[in-house]
Amino acid sequence: MLNIISAAMRVIEIPMLALQRRLGINRLAWAFLLPNLILFGLFAFLPVILNVFYAMTGGDNVLLADRPQVGARNFATLLDCQNYLDVNSCREDKFWRAVWNTIWFVILQVGFMVGFALLTAIVLNRDIRARGFFRSVFFFPVLLSPVVVALIWKWILQREGVLNAFLDWTGVGGINWLVDANWAFGWSVFISVWAHMGFYTLILLAGLQAIPRDVYEAAMMDRASAWRTFRRITMPLLAPTMLVVLILALIKGVQTFDEVYAFTGGGPGTATTFIIQYIYEEGFAGAPRLFGLAAAASLLVAGVLVVLTLIQLRLSRNNVDG
Amino acid sequence: MKKTILTTTAMVAGLGMVAGAASAQEVRFMCYSDGNECEVYDDLANRFEADNPGVDVIVDVVPYQAILENLPVQLAAGTGPDLAKVTDLGGLNEYYLDLTPHVDADYWDSAFGETLNWYRVGDRQGIYGMHSQLTITGPFVNATLFEQAGVEMPGEGATWDDWATAASAVAAGTDADFPMAMDRSGHRVAGPAISYGAKYFTEDGVGSFEGFDAFAEAFVGWNEDGTMARDVWASQGGSTYADAAQEFINGEVVFYYSGSWQVGRMDEQVGDFFDWQVVGSPCGPAGPCSGMPGGAGIVGFEGTENPEAVAAFIDFLAQEDVYAEATARTRNLPAHLGVAAAGVEFQDVSAAAQGALNGFAGALPDVSPIAFAYQGYAGNRAMYGITVERVSQAIVGELSVSDAMDRAASDLEAAMAEAQ
Numbered sequence: 001m002l003n004i005i006s007a008a009m010r011v012i013e014i015p016m017l018a019l020q021r022r023l024g025i026n027r028l029a030w031a032f033l034l035p036n037l038i039l040f041g042l043f044a045f046l047p048v049i050l051n052v053f054y055a056m057t058g059g060d061n062v063l064l065a066d067r068p069q070v071g072a073r074n075f076a077t078l079l080d081c082q083n084y085l086d087v088n089s090c091r092e093d094k095f096w097r098a099v100w101n102t103i104w105f106v107i108l109q110v111g112f113m114v115g116f117a118l119l120t121a122i123v124l125n126r127d128i129r130a131r132g133f134f135r136s137v138f139f140f141p142v143l144l145s146p147v148v149v150a151l152i153w154k155w156i157l158q159r160e161g162v163l164n165a166f167l168d169w170t171g172v173g174g175i176n177w178l179v180d181a182n183w184a185f186g187w188s189v190f191i192s193v194w195a196h197m198g199f200y201t202l203i204l205l206a207g208l209q210a211i212p213r214d215v216y217e218a219a220m221m222d223r224a225s226a227w228r229t230f231r232r233i234t235m236p237l238l239a240p241t242m243l244v245v246l247i248l249a250l251i252k253g254v255q256t257f258d259e260v261y262a263f264t265g266g267g268p269g270t271a272t273t274f275i276i277q278y279i280y281e282e283g284f285a286g287a288p289r290l291f292g293l294a295a296a297a298s299l300l301v302a303g304v305l306v307v308l309t310l311i312q313l314r315l316s317r318n319n320v321d322g
Numbered sequence: 323m324k325k326t327i328l329t330t331t332a333m334v335a336g337l338g339m340v341a342g343a344a345s346a347q348e349v350r351f352m353c354y355s356d357g358n359e360c361e362v363y364d365d366l367a368n369r370f371e372a373d374n375p376g377v378d379v380i381v382d383v384v385p386y387q388a389i390l391e392n393l394p395v396q397l398a399a400g401t402g403p404d405l406a407k408v409t410d411l412g413g414l415n416e417y418y419l420d421l422t423p424h425v426d427a428d429y430w431d432s433a434f435g436e437t438l439n440w441y442r443v444g445d446r447q448g449i450y451g452m453h454s455q456l457t458i459t460g461p462f463v464n465a466t467l468f469e470q471a472g473v474e475m476p477g478e479g480a481t482w483d484d485w486a487t488a489a490s491a492v493a494a495g496t497d498a499d500f501p502m503a504m505d506r507s508g509h510r511v512a513g514p515a516i517s518y519g520a521k522y523f524t525e526d527g528v529g530s531f532e533g534f535d536a537f538a539e540a541f542v543g544w545n546e547d548g549t550m551a552r553d554v555w556a557s558q559g560g561s562t563y564a565d566a567a568q569e570f571i572n573g574e575v576v577f578y579y580s581g582s583w584q585v586g587r588m589d590e591q592v593g594d595f596f597d598w599q600v601v602g603s604p605c606g607p608a609g610p611c612s613g614m615p616g617g618a619g620i621v622g623f624e625g626t627e628n629p630e631a632v633a634a635f636i637d638f639l640a641q642e643d644v645y646a647e648a649t650a651r652t653r654n655l656p657a658h659l660g661v662a663a664a665g666v667e668f669q670d671v672s673a674a675a676q677g678a679l680n681g682f683a684g685a686l687p688d689v690s691p692i693a694f695a696y697q698g699y700a701g702n703r704a705m706y707g708i709t710v711e712r713v714s715q716a717i718v719g720e721l722s723v724s725d726a727m728d729r730a731a732s733d734l735e736a737a738m739a740e741a742q
Binding site for chain 1: 391394395398399410413552553556557558559560561562703704706707711714715717718719720721725729737740741
């Protein structure tokens with residue numbers, strides 16, 4: 001086997017040596033990076049550049065060459081508001097409804113999700129019976145497709161769904177969950193937490209298991225209470241993992257689309273329309289297709305995501321350095 | 323031996339040329355079905371191919387959503403099919419192949435009359451599409467529930483208010499969950515809105531929501547007081563389509579406003595569960611008792627490499643005998659005036675469905691000219707979407723009716739500015 005590998009290496013060595021002689025050893029690195037750079041350029045960098053160009057154009061033509069240049073007009077349309085807290089005073093009120101819905105959704109979803117994930121991770125880190133089974137149970141929803149998640153919960157929550165059948169049976173009486181704006185929003189948060197919590201629980205569990213046991217043993221010998229141990233040992237040592245979880249959850253929260261779109265379609269009205277759905281509807285589902293406005297909105301979202309990512313990188317670096 | 327090899331080579335080369343010629347005449351037809359349309363067109367395409375050796379019509383069956391969302395992008399990118407069954411009749415005009423040089427224009431004018439205009443926009447006044455499936459919106463009524471409740475069904479000339487009162491009385495007297503329901507669609511509300519005074523156009527012929535507020539006020543009120551099934555319009559966001567056909571089939575709705583394309587589904591799924599019938603569109607305060615025409619048509623695209631073959635196939639489908647057969651087999655209302663005049667014996671339908679289709683056909687003369695013009699207006703899809711979004715917001719209380727109408731007007735202005 002080793003002979004085969006070394007023979008193969010000798011075959012590869014011939015063109016590599018020729019390439020090294022031609023480019024020099026320093027520039028050879030670029031030759032290795034080239035395939036990845038081409039793929040990244042084509043499928044990541046080029047679309048971003050095209051998106052910037054689209055954001056500066058108007059009309060409903062698809063081809064960039066057929067689209068009139070409008071400068072920053074699309075951004076001006078999106079940002080034209082007398083009072084950003086009152087969406088009805090904004091020219092593009094649907095955009096600001098989506099922005100505020102997204103902000104509230106992210107606050108509630110990330111808050112509940114990280115809180116529950118931490119609680120679950122702490123419980124699963126203990127020597128409880130059937131620990132492996134419960135770890136699987138909490139992780140299972142992460143494996144489901146977002147559309148499947150949405151359809152399962154839609155069947156449960158629709159007017160004649162499972163939950164209302166149960167409530168009718170108990171005599172409480174059903175509620176039209178998906179027609180009431182507050183309930184629909186609340187359930188969207190709940191479903192999102194249910195679907196994604198397992199992933200973050202797993203990360204936090206890994207963080208908890210990385211905390212040396214002797215620190216806890218020392219605390220026990222000092223007769224520290226469980227709460228004090230949690231506050232003074234677990235939380236500080238879990239903080240780096242917690243930060244990563246928080247930032248990842250924030251980014252994922254801002255990007256929420258498929259699950260909620262399949263669940264409520266963004267309704268009732270615009271109660272569960274989030275920013276990515278707004279972009280999708282303006283650019284692809286509505287008529288005329290406002291690619292420019294959608295591209296401008298997506299750049300604004302990208303800006304927010306870049307800021308969140310930079311914060312994550314900075315915090316990660318601080319943790320590594322510190 | 324040498325001769326055999328030469329002969330074989332010549333035959334292979336000949337077959338290759340034939341195959342090449344055949345593939346050169348390959349025509350791809352993007353088709354969606356409400357029922358069995360694509361199946362029937364595939365069958366008719368086989369007959370066309372037999373009469374036209376060398377032309378290969380491939381029917382690509384796609385979901386309706388693909389026609390709405392993917393086809394326009396494909397056409398803009400120059401990668402569209404050769405022909406398709408479309409519902410955005412005027413909206414895709416810039417891509418249509420003008421069939422005029424390839425067909426008998428006089429025959430087409432006499433056969434399809436007014437519907438040809440639905441495919442025309444601005445200076446492009448050729449023959450672009452064969453309206454394969456004429457539809458008209460109107461109400462389905464659960465006659466059994468009326469009978470059980472002992473309420474008399476409103477007769478000819480009844481208004482929306484009459485029907486709302488009667489349907490509410492029926493729902494109160496039976497187990498029906500909803501007196502009325504209407505599909506969540508800007509197209510569906512157009513007929514009733516015209517009955518309430520919606521003009522849909524300015525004097526210059528530009529799209530407008532002038533006069534729409536009276537219907538919006540009534541419709542939002544019905545959703546608030548439970549006359550109308552709130553689930554249909556309020557449980558969705560954006561301009562997403564939703565219908566209440568299943569609720570009607572389940573016997574939960576007394577009066578369901580949808581359209582002629584639902585007849586097949588009702589016939590198949592209601593069975594003898596209850597008696598249902600189609601009644602004419604109710605009248606409104608402004609007078610007309612109008613439904614909204616619509617439907618789908620088959621169009622060729624300029625980007626095709628085989629314009630003659632595409633035009634020949636559409637022309638074949640437009641011939642009276644072929645059209646009549648397709649109409650009977652697909653159980654749709656005919657847009658071909660000759661076929662309509664001769665009457666259609668629909669295949670495999672019950673007496674109820676035959677009566678319903680005749681009922682819808684009988685409602686066609688009541689369709690307001692505004693409705694016909696609106697159906698052919700290139701900006702109608704934008705207006706449908708805006709209607710659904712803003713009226714839904716008024717229903718769920720995000721906007722007042724007047725604010726919703728103001729927003730609808732400004733949305734339309736912005737959409738038209740972009741579309742220009």
